[in-house]
Amino acid sequence: MKFNTKTIHGGQKHDPAYGAVMPPIYQTSTYAQTTPGDHKGYAYSRTSNPTRSALEHAFASIENGNYGLAFGSGLAAIDSVLKLLKSGDEVVSTNDLYGGTYRLFTKIYEEFGIKFHFIGMENVERIEDYINENTKLIWVETPTNPMMNIIDIKTTASIAKKHDVLLAVDNTFATPYLQQPLDLGANIVMHSATKYLGGHSDLVMGALIVKDKALADRLYFIQNASGAICGPQDAFLALRGIKTLHIRMQRHCENGKAVAEFLANHPKIENVYWPGFESHPNHNIAKSQMKDFGGMVSFTTKGNDYEEAIKIVENLKIFTLAESLGGVESLAGHPVSMTHASIPKEEREKIGVVDSLIRLSVGIEDEDDLIADLRQAIG
Numbered sequence: 001m002k003f004n005t006k007t008i009h010g011g012q013k014h015d016p017a018y019g020a021v022m023p024p025i026y027q028t029s030t031y032a033q034t035t036p037g038d039h040k041g042y043a044y045s046r047t048s049n050p051t052r053s054a055l056e057h058a059f060a061s062i063e064n065g066n067y068g069l070a071f072g073s074g075l076a077a078i079d080s081v082l083k084l085l086k087s088g089d090e091v092v093s094t095n096d097l098y099g100g101t102y103r104l105f106t107k108i109y110e111e112f113g114i115k116f117h118f119i120g121m122e123n124v125e126r127i128e129d130y131i132n133e134n135t136k137l138i139w140v141e142t143p144t145n146p147m148m149n150i151i152d153i154k155t156t157a158s159i160a161k162k163h164d165v166l167l168a169v170d171n172t173f174a175t176p177y178l179q180q181p182l183d184l185g186a187n188i189v190m191h192s193a194t195k196y197l198g199g200h201s202d203l204v205m206g207a208l209i210v211k212d213k214a215l216a217d218r219l220y221f222i223q224n225a226s227g228a229i230c231g232p233q234d235a236f237l238a239l240r241g242i243k244t245l246h247i248r249m250q251r252h253c254e255n256g257k258a259v260a261e262f263l264a265n266h267p268k269i270e271n272v273y274w275p276g277f278e279s280h281p282n283h284n285i286a287k288s289q290m291k292d293f294g295g296m297v298s299f300t301t302k303g304n305d306y307e308e309a310i311k312i313v314e315n316l317k318i319f320t321l322a323e324s325l326g327g328v329e330s331l332a333g334h335p336v337s338m339t340h341a342s343i344p345k346e347e348r349e350k351i352g353v354v355d356s357l358i359r360l361s362v363g364i365e366d367e368d369d370l371i372a373d374l375r376q377a378i379g
């Protein structure tokens with residue numbers, strides 16, 4: 001089955017009870033048993049629920065995995081991966097990282113005795129310098145947030161394999177429409193399904209997908225033991241979102257390209273960060289591991305003025321000033337005052353998060369309206 005069919009049918013069966021084409025929302029915590037232990041595959045909804053199972057099968061299918069797991073948020077999914085580790089273990093992670101992931105690693109898991117090395121992985125050779133006998137996990141985000149750096153998944157996977165270390169890839173920005181990390185050698189794919197997979201800014205959810213049965217069993221154990229599951233209503237919404245992932249992504253990419261090119265030609269704009277430009281430092285890796293370049297675009301203004309950037313995001317009418325990304329509607333964010341406000345100025349400027357940086361999640365509205373909105377807002 002090809003990807004555009006998998007988003008609709010992958011891992012799905014019509015409901016056995018009445019043939020419902022869409023999976024019913026099994027809003028139940030428990031299931032009747034005829035004699036103790038004799039049930040129809042479901043005993044208690046923390047452990048499993050038929051609506052969640054349908055979604056987990058869809059997750060596995062679209063990422064070319066064998067097993068999918070759904071969680072109550074992206075961070076709950078990441079938390080479950082970290083629970084594979086124990087005190088004394090070490091993790092090598094990208095430094096341009098989703099802020100909540102950084103907070104979970106440093107404020108929770110460092111306290112439990114896990115050591116993290118945050119490094120720029122645009123140069124994959126650097127990774128090996130940080131691997132020792134305690135290293136158990138490499139954590140990669142690509143494209144990164146908000147600088148749109150690209151990390152070579154295939155080479156990172158071969159390094160991980162050589163040292164017998166797990167490679168987990170946060171595939172939230174790219175989605176499986178653009179890149180499928182398991183096929184490139186990653187062991188675990190993670191999603192904030194809150195973003196593109198759900199696609200309609202109406203739920204918070206996380207996902208993990210793996211190929212290996214033993215690894216899946218450990219993660220299912222953690223999912224059930226720790227209990228950070230999603231409810232059946234949200235599972236239904238995510239399933240509905242996934243059905244249009246491919247056509248939404250196609251338009252996100254088209255509009256992202258149009259917006260990136262408009263900004264690159266605007267006299268008031270200094271830098272535009274978008275992996276589709278040939279001038280992007282890892283454009284060739286993006287081209288080889290991604291089908292297209294996505295709908296996330298960041299930019300800075302000439303003069304790098306804080307007040308001017310605030311004016312621009314306030315002036316926008318179709319783009320909504322908001323956290324998050326990946327919905328059908330276009331959003332704009334100002335990392336310095338929003339997502340990255342807690343990072344010291346010196347630290348954030350090292351990775352390029354400067355005062356005038358604006359991050360756009362380009363939606364699927366009409367391209368002309370989006371460009372007209374940016375033109376009037378930038379002035």
Ligand SMILES: *Cc1c(COP(=O)(O)O)cnc(C)c1O
Binds near residue numbers: 075
């Ligand atoms: C939003 C996001 C997360 C966290 O997911 P939640 O669903 O908000 O918990 C992790 N990684 C990336 C890249 C994200 O954008």
